[in-house]
Amino acid sequence: MPRLLHSIRLxxxxxxxxxxxFKPDLIxxxxxxxxxxxxxxxxxxxxQLNPMGPKITRPFIxxxxxxxxxxxxxxxxxxxxxxxxxxxxxxxxPKIKIKAKFIGCxxxxxxxxxxxxxxxxxFAMISGPEPHRTSLExxxxxxxxxxxxxxxxxxxxxxxxxxxxxxxxxxxxxxxDEEILRLIVNSETVIISGGYSGxxxxxxxxxxxxxxxxxxxxxxxxxxxxxxxxxGFIKLEQKNIANIKGFEVxxxxxxxxxxxxxxxILESLGN
Numbered sequence: 001m002p003r004l005l006h007s008i009r010l011x012x013x014x015x016x017x018x019x020x021x022f023k024p025d026l027i028x029x030x031x032x033x034x035x036x037x038x039x040x041x042x043x044x045x046x047x048q049l050n051p052m053g054p055k056i057t058r059p060f061i062x063x064x065x066x067x068x069x070x071x072x073x074x075x076x077x078x079x080x081x082x083x084x085x086x087x088x089x090x091x092x093x094p095k096i097k098i099k100a101k102f103i104g105c106x107x108x109x110x111x112x113x114x115x116x117x118x119x120x121x122x123f124a125m126i127s128g129p130e131p132h133r134t135s136l137e138x139x140x141x142x143x144x145x146x147x148x149x150x151x152x153x154x155x156x157x158x159x160x161x162x163x164x165x166x167x168x169x170x171x172x173x174x175x176x177d178e179e180i181l182r183l184i185v186n187s188e189t190v191i192i193s194g195g196y197s198g199x200x201x202x203x204x205x206x207x208x209x210x211x212x213x214x215x216x217x218x219x220x221x222x223x224x225x226x227x228x229x230x231x232g233f234i235k236l237e238q239k240n241i242a243n244i245k246g247f248e249v250x251x252x253x254x255x256x257x258x259x260x261x262x263x264x265i266l267e268s269l270g271n
């Protein structure tokens with residue numbers, strides 16, 4: 001909590017410095033609680049209204065987040081309000097007493113063209129804190145070598161630059177969004193770490209995937225459990241990867257729905 005408070009103060013101070021140079025009509029904050037201004041309409045985008053954690057602390061955390069959200073003029077939740085909910089109790093909980101606008105699924109793939117150029121076996125993309133990221137990379141590389149076909153592994157290491165071939169696996173440190181999309185739609189099976197942004201990306205293009213939650217990350221563990229067997233998603237724990245006999249083909253055509261956030265922005269500017 002002290003670290004969060006410190007981050008919020010730094011964000012708020014940095015914004016005040018930016019506002020001395022720029023004069024925006026609207027501020028949109030992507031899950032940054034300190035990015036608001038009392039004299040400029042400020043909107044917070046977040047799905048974390050009821051963070052997972054010890055049950056005894058959740059009422060306090062919900063109340064604290066409500067106070068933070070109330071500093072903004074509007075709260076936008078990147079999820080669906082009634083059907084096809086992706087975030088579960090993170091955004092939908094009877095004890096969440098915050099007025100919010102549900103804006104649907106947001107994705108970095110919005111507006112991109114989908115091209116089918118080749119047939120790949122497994123596309124895996126991982127991220128997360130060390131040492132869990134490296135541990136997962138090593139487990140996946142060993143397991144993918146045992147699976148016939150041509151596979152791709154994106155390791156989530158932006159400080160590295162060189163791709164390399166490891167037997168039947170093409171290993172990338174990181175990739176541009178357009179290339180990630182191309183590889184996803186050309187792969188039979190998709191495996192990702194279980195973060196919410198990645199889940200929205202896949203849902204928006206109608207792809208299911210194996211979701212691997214990072215150990216010790218309550219939100220990822222909750223999402224993997226909540227979405228297991230829904231919309232083509234399958235929970236896969238890191239400790240079970242080595243023992244899985246075969247990977248299922250990730251479902252396609254589950255749903256295709258991406259919010260064009262520009263329409264919400266224009267609406268807010270008009271109000």
